[in-house]
Amino acid sequence: MDESVKNPGIDLWNAVRGREGTETGQVRSQVDSVDSTTLVNMNGQAWQQYRMDTLIPNAAIVLGLVLLAIVVFRLVRGKIPIRAGRSTHKIKRFSTFQRYVHWTTAILFVALSITGVVLLFGRYVVIPVFGAEIGGTLTWLFKSIHDYAGPAFAVALVVLVVTFIKGNLPNLSDLKWLAKGGGLFGGHASAGRYNAGEKGWYWTAAIVGAFVVVSGLVMDFPNFGQGRDTMTYYHWIHSISAVIVMAFAMGHIYMGTIAMEGAFEVMQTGYCDANWAKEHHDEWYAEMQQAGEIEEGSPLPRQVNAEASPHPNV
Numbered sequence: 001m002d003e004s005v006k007n008p009g010i011d012l013w014n015a016v017r018g019r020e021g022t023e024t025g026q027v028r029s030q031v032d033s034v035d036s037t038t039l040v041n042m043n044g045q046a047w048q049q050y051r052m053d054t055l056i057p058n059a060a061i062v063l064g065l066v067l068l069a070i071v072v073f074r075l076v077r078g079k080i081p082i083r084a085g086r087s088t089h090k091i092k093r094f095s096t097f098q099r100y101v102h103w104t105t106a107i108l109f110v111a112l113s114i115t116g117v118v119l120l121f122g123r124y125v126v127i128p129v130f131g132a133e134i135g136g137t138l139t140w141l142f143k144s145i146h147d148y149a150g151p152a153f154a155v156a157l158v159v160l161v162v163t164f165i166k167g168n169l170p171n172l173s174d175l176k177w178l179a180k181g182g183g184l185f186g187g188h189a190s191a192g193r194y195n196a197g198e199k200g201w202y203w204t205a206a207i208v209g210a211f212v213v214v215s216g217l218v219m220d221f222p223n224f225g226q227g228r229d230t231m232t233y234y235h236w237i238h239s240i241s242a243v244i245v246m247a248f249a250m251g252h253i254y255m256g257t258i259a260m261e262g263a264f265e266v267m268q269t270g271y272c273d274a275n276w277a278k279e280h281h282d283e284w285y286a287e288m289q290q291a292g293e294i295e296e297g298s299p300l301p302r303q304v305n306a307e308a309s310p311h312p313n314v
Contacts, residue, residue: 043228043229043232044228044229044232047232047235047236050236051239055236055239055240056120056121056124059120059121059239059243060121062243062247063243063246063247063250066247066250066251067250070250070251070254074254074259079258079259079260079261080259080260080261081261082261082262082273082275082276082279083275083279084275084278084279085275086273086275087273087274087275088296089273089274089294089295089296090271090272090273090274090294090295090296091271091272091274091277091285091288091293091294091295092270092271092293092295093266093270093271093272093277094266094267094270095270096270097163098163098164098270099267099268099270101156101159101160101163101164102160102164102267103267104156105153105156105157105159105160108149108152108153108156109153109249111145111146111149112146112149112150112153113242113246113249114142115142115143115145115146115149116146116242116246117246118138118139118142119139119142119143119146120239122135122138122139122142126138126139127139147220150213150216150217150220151217151220153213154213154216154217157205157206157209157210157213160205161202161205161206164202167192167193167194168194168198168199168202168203169199170196170199171192173190173191173192173283174195174196174199175196176189176190177189177190177191177195177196177197178196182195182196182197188282190282190283191280191281191282191283191284192281192283192284192287193281193284194281195280195281197255200248201248201249201251201252204244204245204248205245205248205249208241208244208245208248209241209245211237211238211241212238212241212242212245214234215234215235215237215238215241216238218230218231218234219231219234219235219238260280261276262276263276271295274294
């Protein structure tokens with residue numbers, strides 16, 4: 001075969017694969033839509049390979065290390081008690097509306113996290129455990145929940161950010177709190193209404209959560225002219241941002257539930273024990289005391305040994 005004669009199929013298959021330098025008019029379609037003339041999307045294939053070989057293994061490592069850190073922290077630190085024991089006074093910390101906003105956002109977040117983890121790791125966990133037929137059905141169900149819960153979470157997150165912005169703006173006392181590791185290093189670490197750790201979670205949820213929400217909405221509503229390359233790009237942003245938020249959320253959930261005595265009841269009832277506030281948010285406690293916001297309450301019968309914890313602020 002004469003090598004000087006160009007193979008007529010080269011340009012066709014270059015166009016099919018969407019390679020640069022090819023004539024876009026060589027592939028035609030009766031369907032008038034975005035990417036209708038792209039038969040094989042090479043960028044999509046590259047994304048699939050990156051997702052399988054890099055994203056999923058690294059996501060598993062990140063989430064696994066966070067879980068391991070929580071377990072180690074629990075074993076070393078134990079449960080953080082109220083050193084002075086329960087008091088006979090309480091302070092209203094959150095309003096009914098604030099608690100409603102928090103729990104609505106939290107429930108939607110947990111639903112999205114669970115379904116998102118299934119979509120990310122389903123091929124390695126769900127299908128091998130339940131089989132292809134049941135695993136496929138579960139994955140479809142979880143994807144449907146994920147798609148519908150996403151827009152609701154977007155609204156809830158905006159409301160939550162606006163509702164809790166007061167007290168979450170950073171200040172110089174946050175640097176002192178961080179320098180002492182929240183009380184792990186250097187003794188007592190003073191804090192206002194929210195400490196630096198809580199503020200860090202708030203801004204992570206607000207900023208990184210915005211990337212999760214926007215990218216999720218782009219993928220949830222593909223009827224606004226998004227091409228495959230656009231969807232691939234936002235899928236990349238969505239996956240990485242979601243893993244970051246979930247990693248931070250694991251620490252937040254642990255600290256707000258079983259890590260610290262008196263913490264969960266604050267968001268459960270809206271009130272905190274006065275001694276809890278004095279030990280963990282002493283600057284805010286002083287403000288509430290000056291404003292006359294400390295109320296009479298009923299202490300729990302169990303008193304915690306003050307020597308049980310050398311670090312009251314963590």
